[in-house]
Amino acid sequence: LADDLKLSAAGLRLVSLFAQDPAKRWSGTEITKAIRIGSGTLYPLLAKLEAAKWLTPEWENIDPGEEGRPRRRYYKLTAIGARKARSALAEFQIGAQPVGRLAWNT
């Protein structure tokens, strides 16, 4: 499944955010603030990346009863995810390079 994953522009932005610091874990709200992406796009993407094993979820370590709020769910890049993310971003950068060159750059 991971090999077949097709990423949209929003997906690439999300993967690029995770790839900046593969050890960092992000909650949905933090991602929304960081890359300006709506919940309607973000959560399907997170679910897709989680199903493809690019991301691994973990619950915030609090007692909801004591804190009086639900636990946040954090996502972190897996080893497979980090490799796939690097490859997807590299592929995107190759694809994004201009085909021709300007006359004064040649």
Added chain:
Amino acid sequence: LEYLIALLLGVFGSLIAWEISLHYRHWCEAIIRSAVGRLPDDQQPIRREEWLAALNDCVGLISSFSHAAGCWVGAPAVAAAGPKTVVRATKDSTDKRGPTIRIEIAQKIIYRRVRAKDLQDAAKDMASAAFDDIAGIGFKSAANIAWALARVFKILGELLGGFMRGLK
């Protein structure tokens, strides 16, 4: 008179704004609960807690409504991204007319509270729905379709057997 109308409109507007500010959090929670209801049962507790926690982090009315509406709009895509269940039949409830069964194919509720006399129609619809859903989730090969249909009919057989035993 114009001043009076403007004053009344101002007072009325303020009252509405005050009411909204008091209740918007509950409305957003209701939207999220409705969004969670669009997911398969096994995904519901996780997403409910995750989305309510994110709502808790939202500051202000617009971001809260935007988050809640986003969850509602994105719920079918979240459901589709989750683990695929080709066929599932669970006991739904028991009432004075006997037990009822809830049947899902590829995480869509095909029948809820189905009874023995409805099973024949259900079987036909399940088979055609299975074809549609299997095609929709990317099962391309004939072998996979045959395997999935075999599961559909195996479960239908079990259901019918259960009902027959229940009727006896």
